Amino acid sequence: MIKERIAKLLEDAAREAQTKGHLPNVALPEMTVERPQNAEHGDYASAAPLKLARAARMNPLTIARHLADLFPQAEEIERVTVAPPGFINFTLKDDWLEKQVDSILSLGQEYGNVDLGKGGKVQVEFVSVNPTGPIHVGHGRGAVLGSTLANVLSAAGHKVSREYYVNDAGSQMDSFYRSLYSRYLQALGIESEMPANGYMGAYMIDLAREIISEEGRRFAEMPSEEAVSKLGKVGLQKMLTSIKEDLERIRVEFDVWFSERSLYDGGQYERAMKIIKDGGFVREREGAIWFVSTALGEDKDNVLVRSSGAPTYLASDVAYHYNKFLERGFDEVINIWGADHQGHVSRMKAVASALGIAPERLQIIISQMVTLRQGDLVLKVSKRTGELITLRELVDEVGADACRFFFLTRSADSQMDFDLELAKRQSEDNPVYYVQYAHARIASILRLAQERGIDFSAGDVSLLKTEPELTLIRKMLLLPELVETVALTLEPHHLPYYAQELATVFHAFYKQCRVVSPDIHMSKARLKLVSAVQITLARALSIMGVTAPEHM
RNA sequence: GUCCCUGUAGCUCAGAUGGACAGAGCAACUGCCUUCUAAGCAGUGGGUCGCGGGUUCGAAUCCCGCCAGGGACUCCA
CATH class of the missing domain: 1.10.730.10 (Isoleucyl-tRNA Synthetase; Domain 1)
Incomplete structure (x- = not known):
């Protein structure tokens, strides 16, 4: 790239200035070259003389003149000029x-x-929504962000793998299964109470009805525990299929759909736990097993295995990241999480450290919240209460192209207002x-x-x-x-x-x-x-x- | 109370890791279709960069302190 070439030539000029005694033998700062905002300042500009001035105890403009004089002839460069207080400006040749x-x-x-990644293996894990309900708008933002990032990394010379982590184990899933079972019975006219922290959304009723129309009432005729598990499995599959379809509508696809449960079936869990236990990061207390994250500078420790014997999501995450880095050998892993997981970032880094993985190899991007508005009406998005605007609805209204572009225009750090009316009304503009x-x-x-x-x-x-x-x-x-x-x-x-x-x-x-x-x-x-x-x-x-x- | 993100034009947001006069898109206003797509082009107006200190040649950008909005602090994910 021409930018790098100019930077290199500039560095050559600086070294020559030093050997010729125009510049004292101080450590050179990085000779960065940037695009000036103002076209009158040429195609590229460097502020290196300004950065050098102090250490060299020289007037930056004088340094700039020396560097410009010693800047080698190059077929790409038309001219090199200096400008106060100490910029060097480069203009490219027309014929080049x-x-x-x-x-x-x-x-x-x-x-x-570009060949930045040099073929290094990078994983981008994103969306990874619990398959307990449809994808909503906030997830859509993370989805677009992740898929685009994956595209960029691949253009930059990395070998990229896109992954969706399916939380098919754990207590949330259990609650989903029970909620579904209850809705299923209700749809058959059998009285049944929804679990305390159940999934109340109307989509659960639709899902139950759909299963009835395809599979009949057979789940009502088996013992409830068996029914919850078997019906749950069907519901999970349906949910996953629907999530996959929603994502395809905004052109988000994955190379790997990774099952959380497989970590327990495949032995990763035990192997990962052994590593952090051997490292002294595991302790038993009050009947539970804890990750001693305080030993790694965290505010508090966290439970890995509840006193009930059930592992927490953190335990899964330990096993999962062990698998990513140590078994599958990714050089770098990028996780994209929603803002509600922001508090887990440093803990996850601690987990990486405990596993013996340099924490810089794990990068976690927090995608901030999306607030949906319909004019003045602010729509709070919650899966539990079931009052939600799904991604599908958004894409149907706005279109995949506009949707992706709109999401991408905001940096992940800033919360965004998505005004449905505005997005629709302005679609022409x-x-x-x-x-x-x-x-x-x-x-x-x-x-x-x-x-x-x-x-x-x-x-x-x-x-x-x-x-x-x-x-x-x-x-x-x-x-x-x-x-x-x-x-x-x-x-x-x-x-x-x-x-x-x-x-x-x-x-x-x-x-x-x-x-x-x-x-x-x-x-x-x-x-x-x-x-x-x-x-x-x-x-x-x-x-x-x-x-x-x-x-x- | 602690931690994270945000605060820039009327609105929605950029500002590429400290640079040369603070930008774009909408919205407002003024012009431009006998020539390859007017979903376009040219132009005008609009800003104490939340507030107060500091760091330095130089700050929207870094540090400290306030203020405001959002999020997280669970043997939930």
Whole structure:
């Protein structure tokens, strides 16, 4: 990438300045190069002289001059200038920029990829909603975030595995089974009371009815414990299928659906427990077995196995992460959790430490809450009470593309207001259509070129000299840098902004520059340009999981 | 009480890990369709970056203290 190349050349210049005695032999700061906001400051800029000034005991502007003077000749760089109080600005050569069009065309769908991950195995575990009810809007946000992050990491050279952890064990599941059994009996006209902390949502009644229509009343005729378990199994499967369908509607898919129960059946639980026990992190107290997280700096210890003998979700998590890192060998694991799990982050890191895993290898992203509004009406989302807006409803109203784009525009850290009315009403003006429209416009130009039989494969990109054309190329060059940044920061919300900027620059170009014109040479050059833009736009969209339409 | 997230234009939000005059989209206002898609383009107005200190060449960004909103602190997940 050109950005890295400039940084490297700048570092070379700094070292040479040191050997020549223009700069004292102090430790050099990282020679970072960034994109200035103001185009007048060139394509890239470095503030390194400002950072060096103190240690070198020199005027930053003087340092900047020395570095600029010693900056080696490079085919990519038109000029290197200095600006007060000590910036170095780099401007790219037009003919180098033009060549990038050919290079994007030859890379095609690979354009934007970077080799940051070096093939390292990364797991992204996300959604992982208890299969006790339908997916709601907040889960949808995490789902879109996770799937996009997985796409970015894969573009950045990681081997990515997308995983959904199915909590098919534990007390919540038990409550779900009992609730379902009760609804089942009720639907058959048999009196039955819902469990105390049962799942009261109307969907449970639908689920019970559905099972009756498919399987009849056979579960009512067996002993209740057996019925709860057998009916539960059917209900779980149905719930999972429906969750899977909901997720597919916003184009979220998984490589692995991992069963919590399998941790207990497969021996992972025992092996993991042994490790933390051997490490001295397990203690028995008050009839329960505790994880001594205080030994790792936590505020308090946590129960692993209740006095009843039933393991807690934490015990499962110990086994699960043991499995992720030590058995399946992921180099890095990213968990995406909802805001309500935020308090567990440091505990989970402690678990990793106790297992002997460097905690940095586990990254936990908290996706903040989504508040649904319908005008002034705030809809509280709770699965228990059953008053909820499902993801399915949202996608049906807003559409998968707008939904994904909208979710992605907010950083995971900030809570978001999702106003259903607004989302629907603005759907025509939604930025996602603006971006897609740019793509469709290009498709339309390319169709015209094809109708006229124009073969632009030998187009001469050196004809692309005007400002709108070069601006477009400059913007396209940003994609790989962006992929790298997002893969590093795990903050995919920059993607929709980039897509929008690229679309803006394209629309401006479109207005000013006729592509298919009587000037056949210019037409061919611009067809190449436009075609590269289409590739770039499509790539950005596909990483976000948004479609790139040919017509609109 | 303790911990986490947030507070930037009328509204919804960016601001890429400290840089050069604080941005976008909606909303408001003014122009632009005989040429490849007007779901578009060009332009105008709009800001004590929650408040108060500090760190430094330089702070929306880092530190401390307040204020406000949300979340978490269970032998629930």
